[in-house]
Amino acid sequence: MNRTAILTAALFTAGAGLAAAGYRPYFWGWAVIGLIWISAVLAGRRRMALQLVWLSLAxxxxxxxxAWADARLASVVAPPSANWNPAADEAGAELSGRLDTPVEVDGDRAVFYMQTEEWSWADGAAVRPEGERVYVTVRLREQPEQEVAATWRRGDRVQLTGTVKTPEPARNFGGFDFREYLRKKDVHWMVTVKGASAVRVSPPGRWDAARLLRWNDHIREGAGSRLASLFPGDEAGYMKGLLIGLREDLDPERFRNFSRLGLTHILAISGLHVGVFLWAVTALCRRLGVTRESAARLGFWTIPLYVVFTGSSPSVVRSGLTAMAGLYAARKGWLKDGLSLLALALLGMLLWNPLFITDVGFQLSFLVTAGLLAGVPAITRLLQGIHPLWKSSIAVALTxxxxxxxxxxxxxxxxxLLSLPANLLLVPLISFVVTPLGYGALLLSFLWPWAAKGAAAFISFLNRFTFYTIDLSEWLPSMHLSWPTPTFLWIAAYYILLAWILLQAGVLKQHRELERQRIYLVPDGAGFxxxxxxxxxxxxxxxxxCLLYGYAPAIxxxxxxxxxxxxDVGQGDCAWVRTPDGKHILIDGGGTVSFRKAGEEWKERREPFEVGRKTVVPLLKKRGVHKLDTLIISHADTDHIGGLQAVLEEMQVGRILFNGTLKSSPGAVKLFQTALDRGIPLIPVQQGDIYTVGRSAVWSVLSPLQEERGAQVRLLEEQNDESVVMLLTMLGKRFLFxxxxxxxxxxxxxxxLSEEEDAPTLDVMKVAHHGSRYSSSGDWLWYWSPRLAVISSGKNNSYGHPSPLTLERLAETDTSVYRTDLQGEVEFSVRRNSLFVRTRLTGRYGK
Structure with a gap:
């Protein structure tokens, strides 16, 4: 084993990872190298000094x-004005260039990346983009435009007119940062185009190199069409993702089910696929009488073609580079261990693009491969009394x-918790049966379609078994655990302690085996x-x-x-409360209101944005919410309950408090039916009710009034005035919802309220109805006189919320206002006799 190569790659990667995390030790780094070298030389260890200096330099x-690659990620296009505000401003522009990626058409939207060559702002100012890459969204107006957009190909010359703005950052703490995601792709501008007619497309020149990319895309699309003709329904999308890396047609719900069981790696083209490809090339060459050396050489030169054909994801690039390095090393007799080959592939990819270190696919691909190479032998030795075949499978899956x-x-x-058995059962089936047979069926479809249909029928049977097995896991929601986002220190401690366990256990195992052979390495074997x-x-x-702490660090x-x-859930309401003793309460869940008309079904997307699944649930999981002790539904309008369907489906909920009415909308009916199916208690509330959550949070219900609610749950379409109004008292601070x-x-x-007693001191008020002019009257605000107020409304919403009249009334009561449309998420940290506030976009923080 070439330990120098492995350590060099490991430390180079660690250095890139530290830079990605914000640690860039320039001056003191060189100082430490100097101290290491001087100390080693003075100690007479010159060879060690050189090795330490080399590793430190790595x-x-x-x-x-x-740091150098990250610093180069900057736009070369100047904004149209000196006072440009990236958070709010946008401007018209005309751009020309070429399509840099295949076009994805989904419902009323077509998306692609574009390499610009000319750029003119609407005011006439022209800039030289020098290859600026932009993200383009075309809003399709009519259904025929879908077919027009589907004809656009990578490499096409494009001229378009649209609105340019900077990408949105994360609007919630820990939320997905689209601006940073695009920046890592060296994209700093987004262009929105209205209608396919605003895009003028022409093919590239006859000898343009872009035609090679178009040819590759055409082959992949042809292969996808073949798979669609072989497999029914959503199986076609699954097989496209499994075999050729096309995941656009993969059913989103199917992908989520795979993800919950930790099986998404199956859908990533990786080492197994490269191995199957090499086996096929070698077998074909032997059939044709080609020598082993020539077959290996042919395999070496065809691997890049396979990598490009399957989409060039980090996992397949890693596998391709490792396979090519292995073939070359085997021919030359160099570096015969797998870890060294993997280290070379790692160094090669990071030298090509250091930003790969931030890609989750890249990280998992190399980590898992290195773990399998180093850990499987150790774990296999520890497993006793198991059949060798099962022992190998268990060792691979467990590692x-x-x-x-x-x-x-x-x-x-x-x-x-079902991930390990699911991997033991399904990974061998999919990897060693479905994948090779799938490639075989795809090839047969060009030669003997009837034979391909027969193979596809058998594969379809196996796929249905896979889907059925995965769907069974959804009946055991308690087996799916939510984990908060760990710190880097916790991750390092996890790996160090795990390596310590394996090393200690391995030494003990080896010592026992030697003693059985009457070989004694230490005098006191029992003491050892x-x-x-x-x-x-x-x-x-x-x-x-370490695991227990990582599961619930807040405790x-x-x-x-x-x-x-x-x-910040857009134009809607959603608030999350965590009590000091670790109880969790969610008030509403936001929701997207659809304005689709009859005949506009074509505009529906395969996976439309759903605020519960895309925003609320991920944020709750990131914050370590394993169970919602109480879910409060203020009322059943879509902008308050639309996101709660995903919450009920993906999280445990202890009880639901609601206003005692139902609404006939499909979303409301489905939500309450889901609660009943899952056995979640539905508790109607009324004025005077008091609920305690944990030891320090008390909820007092102010509305609905008793006579309004009545004794029976009733149907009510207009829900606003039946909203649940509740006063939260926690650690001496009061919040009004x-x-x-x-x-x-x-x-x-x-x-x-005025009949009962004076208003209690109010620290924070959630302003009613997103700041509508018809709510938050002067009398209401003067009665409560809140110190702080929060308005939950969407950025640039069509309702004009919050109303200037409401803002004026709040200013008259000397109330400080926080707005999710301007500041993103608003978070209050409550401690005994103190209240701190911070916002995601403006970063304000203080008492």
Missing amino acids: LLAGNGCY AQLVSFPVSVYYFNQFS RRRGVRMTALAAVLWAG WTERDTGTVSFL TGDISGEQEKVLLSR
Whole structure:
């Protein structure tokens, strides 16, 4: 094993990772290298000094390469004006260039990346883009435009007129940052075009190199069409993703089910696919009488073609480079161990593009492969009394799970206890049966279609078994765990302790085997074993403690702090409360209101944006919410409950408090039916009810009034004035949640409240109905006189919320206002006798 190559690659990668995390040790890094060298030389260890300096230089080189590559990610296009505001401004422009990617047509939208060559702002100012790459969205107006957009191909010359703006950053703490995602692709501008008629497309020249890319896209599309003709329904999309890396037609719900079980790696073209391809090339060459050396040479030169054909994802690039390095090394007799080959592939990819280090596919691909190479032999030795075939399968699956776990929970915030058995059962089936047969059926479809149909029928049977097995896991929601996003320190501790356990256990195992052969390496064998057992047990206990802490860190670190967060869910309401003793409450869940008309079904997308699945649930998981103790539904309008369907489907909910009415809308009916099917208690509330959550959060219900609600649950279409109004008292601070009540309902409530007692001191008020002019009357605001107010409304919403009149009334009561449309998520940290606030976009923080 070439340890220098492995350590060099590891430290280069570590340096790039530190730079990606924000650690860039320039001056003191060189100082440390100098100290290391001087110390080693003075100690008479010149060889060691050179090795240490080399490894330190590898660390700094990785750090510097990433910093250099990251610094180059800057736009060369100046904004149209000096006072351009990236958060709000947009401007018209005319751009020309060429299509840089295939076009994705989905419903009323066509999306592609474009390499610009000319750029003119609407005011006439022209700039030289010098290859500026932009993200283009074409809003299709008529259904025939779908067919027009589908004819656009990579490499086409494009001229278009549209609106240019900068990408949106994350609007919630820990949310997906689209601006940073595009920046990593060196994209800094988004262009929105209205209608395919605003895009003028012409093919590239006859000898244009872009024609090679178009040819490759054409072949992939042809292969996809063949698979669509062989397999029924959503199986076609599944097989396209599995065999050729086309995932556009993969059913989103199917992909989520794979993801919950930790099986998405099956859908990534990786080492197995490259291995099957090489086997096929070798077998064909032997059939034709080609020598082994010539077959290996042919395989070497055809691997890049296969990598490009399957989409050039990081996993297949890694596999391709490793296979090519292995073939070349085998021919030359160099570097015969797998870890060294993997290290060379890692160095090669990072030198080509250091930004790969931030790609989750890249990270998982190399981590899992390195873990399999280093860990499978160690774990296999520890498994006793198991059939060799099962022992190998268990060792591979267990190693992959252990190695990938921290990265998976860091990015996806979920882990299934069924993941290991699912991988043991399905990965061999899909990897060694379905995938080779799928490639065989695809090839047969060009030669003997009838034979391809027969093979596809058998594969379809296996696919149905796979889907049925995965769907069964959805009946056990408690087996799917949510994990908060871990820190880098926790991830490092996890790997160090895991390696310690395996090393200690391996040493003990080897010692016992030698003693059975009457080979004694130490005088006191019994004492050695006892010390080894104690150290292994200690490492195991520390590792288990690390897992427990990672699962619920807030219990250990935030016992004296509560949190009230008003999430930015666009034009809707959603608030999350965490009590100091770790209880979780969700008030509403946002929702997207659809304005589709009859005959516009073609505009529906394969996976339309759904705020619950895309925003609310991921944020709750990132924050370590394993179970919602209480879900409060203020009322059943779509902008308050639309996101809750995903919450009920993906999270455990203890109880639901609601206003005691139902609404006939499909979303409301489905939501309440889901709650009933899952056995979640539905509790109608009324004025005077008090609910305690944990030891320090008390909820007092102010509305609906008792006579309004009545004794029976009734159907009610107009829900605003029946909103649940609740007062939260936590650690001495008070928050008022008002739903969408109108000024008229405020008067009714004031008449009741003024009869009982003076208004309690109010710290924060959630302004009713997104700041509508018809809510938050002057009397209502003067009665409560809140110190702070939060308005939950969407950026540039069509309703004009919040109303200037409402803002004026809040200013008259000397109330500080926070707005999700301007500041993103608004988070209040509550401690005894203190209240801190921060916002995602403006970063304000203070008492």
